[in-house]
Amino acid sequence: MTVHNLYIFDRNGSCLHYSEWNRKKQAGISKEEEFKLMYGMLFSIRSFISKMSPLDMKDGFLAFQTSRYKLHYYETPTGIKLVLNTDLGVPNCRDTLQQIYSTLYVEYIVKNPLCVLGESLQSDLFSSKLDSFIRALPFFSVRAA
Amino acid sequence: MEDGRMRVKCNFSGDQKFLENGRCVSKLESMGFRVGQGLIERFTKDTPRFKDELDVMKFICKDFWTSVFKKQIDNLRTNHQGIYVLQDNKFRLLTHLSAGKQYLEHAPKFLAFTCGLVRGALSNLGVKSIVTAEVSVMPACKFQVMIQKM
Numbered sequence: 131m132t133v134h135n136l137y138i139f140d141r142n143g144s145c146l147h148y149s150e151w152n153r154k155k156q157a158g159i160s161k162e163e164e165f166k167l168m169y170g171m172l173f174s175i176r177s178f179i180s181k182m183s184p185l186d187m188k189d190g191f192l193a194f195q196t197s198r199y200k201l202h203y204y205e206t207p208t209g210i211k212l213v214l215n216t217d218l219g220v221p222n223c224r225d226t227l228q229q230i231y232s233t234l235y236v237e238y239i240v241k242n243p244l245c246v247l248g249e250s251l252q253s254d255l256f257s258s259k260l261d262s263f264i265r266a267l268p269f270f271s272v273r274a275a
Numbered sequence: 276m277e278d279g280r281m282r283v284k285c286n287f288s289g290d291q292k293f294l295e296n297g298r299c300v301s302k303l304e305s306m307g308f309r310v311g312q313g314l315i316e317r318f319t320k321d322t323p324r325f326k327d328e329l330d331v332m333k334f335i336c337k338d339f340w341t342s343v344f345k346k347q348i349d350n351l352r353t354n355h356q357g358i359y360v361l362q363d364n365k366f367r368l369l370t371h372l373s374a375g376k377q378y379l380e381h382a383p384k385f386l387a388f389t390c391g392l393v394r395g396a397l398s399n400l401g402v403k404s405i406v407t408a409e410v411s412v413m414p415a416c417k418f419q420v421m422i423q424k425m
Contacts, residue, residue: 237371238371241371242371242372243372243385244372244378244381252377253373253377253378254373254374254375254377255371255372255373255374255375255377258374
């Protein structure tokens with residue numbers, strides 16, 4: 131069980147943060163293109179499910195999975211989107227993503243007067259705390275299952 | 276016009292920015308001074324008089340720091356000739372900023388108010404001083420208090 135990578139987007143589609151822990155295969159395109167691709171996909175899926183949902187929507191888009199990985203999604207009311215790619219053994223990650231937002235993003239980015247919101251995140255403290263948080267997760271191990 | 280000055284370790288490109296920053300820092304320090312004066316009146320409302328200067332400094336390090344920052348000063352050093360160094364290893368205004376050297380040049384802005392706070396508190400306890408701050412590795416920082424003999 132492992133975590134592959136994490137993206138954080140703001141409401142305008144710019145990628146604020148990206149880190150990877152266990153990514154075996156790259157996308158074959160540049161990082162900017164990859165972020166645009168990811169954001170475009172999220173935007174389309176969200177609009178798709180809200181239109182096509184047969185019942186009233188509660189939480190909206192939670193996750194999708196393929197035969198090799200699972201993509202978890204969490205969006206805050208302010209438009210910050212967190213995307214986590216893990217392998218298949220991991221259960222619903224919504225709480226984890228919510229925790230990343232409240233205990234890491236809000237604490238070390240929002241509360242830091244020197245961090246300009248909307249620009250890519252520069253704080254070393256945030257990166258190191260995020261790294262230790264991910265490594266401490268119960269479903270993180272260095273080798274993929 | 277207050278006598279105390281705030282010595283600041285910072286480097287900026289451009290004189291304009293430097294002057295502007297210096298003005299802001301002194302302004303913050305004088306605001307802190309006024310707040311410190313008020314706070315110390317409230318905190319020492321019911322306490323007996325202090326025996327000597329060292330007693331005053333210990334009060335600042337323990338009760339005053341706890342009321343304002345919810346923790347005590349970690350280390351107090353003195354040369355017994357009017358210089359005191361207060362060391363806080365986890366200064367609350369810096370903990371969420373960085374854990375090392377990043378943003379070091381911006382740290383003085385966040386220490387100016389606290390320097391004024393200490394100077395104001397001491398002033399109303401009858402101790403005239405100059406308070407400066409220095410930070411090398413965040414979130415630890417040192418406040419240096421130089422007592423001015425009247």
